[in-house]
């Protein structure tokens with residue numbers, strides 16, 4: 001099939017590359033010319049495991065990046081993947097969606113082929129039906145019988161996005177008519193996954209509800225973990241026992257510093273705003289956010305309990321990315337932790353396998369090291385804030401510390417004499 005993907009950010013680029021890998025002809029439309037040039041040279045502007053390899057394989061054959069809405073007459077499907085960042089109140093900012101819909105509308109004017117416009121961005125329920133569709137229809141001047149609309153949420157995890165795209169747990173397609181869904185589902189013909197076809201609004205809500213549920217599992221584990229810590233119980237044993245129940249499952253029960261990244265905090269707070277807009281009091285979702293907001297302060301208080309005042313103390317921080325396998329620090333739990341350490345006068349010396357450069361933009365003044373040993377050398381204490389698998393190999397490096405006080409925000413170390421924020 002011929003597919004135009006609008007937006008070359010995280011979701012757009014991964015989707016475009018994977019759709020080309022599935023054998024489709026894909027045009028990736030991205031307004032940033034620098035990104036377009038990089039992509040056309042086979043260089044991904046973001047780091048994602050395995051992305052460079054399949055980008056290089058497909059670019060110039062099944063895939064091309066364009067800076068304008070070109071060759072739209074060939075597209076069977078046009079997939080909107082632009083960002084929906086939070087606005088000042090925490091609701092989803094739909095300005096990129098609006099302008100993409102406008103540009104698509106103008107670009108598909110005078111085309112008589114049946115085309116499907118699909119929203120893949122995470123958008124509040126109702127957006128495809130009441131915002132995207134009218135804007136496209138108005139700007140294109142076309143009629144319902146030549147344009148169909150779908151909503152197809154993505155469930156990619158950063159660091160595992162290619163694998164998640166190629167082996168999804170499910171494919172959700174909301175549609176405004178059977179014909180649109182019939183055509184759009186063909187793009188996933190070669191993937192083996194259950195397909196749920198539903199209304200546009202239900203598809204939009206499935207994405208929010210999925211992320212909110214996963215975030216709830218994490219905050220739940222953290223609340224249990226905080227109690228377990230006080231009672232001398234290992235929360236990891238507890239959650240292992242809980243997770244064996246097939247009705248619960250073992251995933252996303254890892255207690256620690258809480259969730260970060262560009263999705264969970266943003267999507268849960270957008271859902272809270274949405275519920276309030278409809279006169280609901282989303283007490284559970286608010287608690288999920290509140291537990292999450294408080295976890296970083298706990299690790300700093302625990303550190304003070306162990307070593308006293310933090311003033312002028314050398315604190316080694318291992319891990320800056322919001323999770324392993326990425327250089328992304330958006331809403332990383334390391335940010336509030338480092339802020340608190342600096343406020344208390346500590347000297348923060350940091351190490352991350354990939355995210356030193358990205359974190360320098362947030363904290364230009366702390367010291368960054370190329371090796372964990374360099375950050376640990378002479379340290380009064382160490383905080384581990386990201387679940388990088390390679391941290392489990394650290395052992396001798398801890399001997400370089402002045403005091404062996406090690407507190408984990410993620411359970412990843414195998415070295416002795418460590419404790420965790422809630423274990």
Ligand code: UGA
Pocket residue numbers: 122154155156157158159211214218251252253254255256257258259260261262263264322323387
């Ligand atoms: C999340 C969802 O997992 C994806 O399904 C979804 O598509 C994506 O958001 C999105 O909306 O685009 P992502 O934010 O990339 O993916 O990362 P996750 O692996 O879900 O981790 C999020 C945060 O939760 C990380 O900070 C991680 O350390 C934390 N986490 C995860 C825990 O604290 N405990 C756990 O048990 C699992």
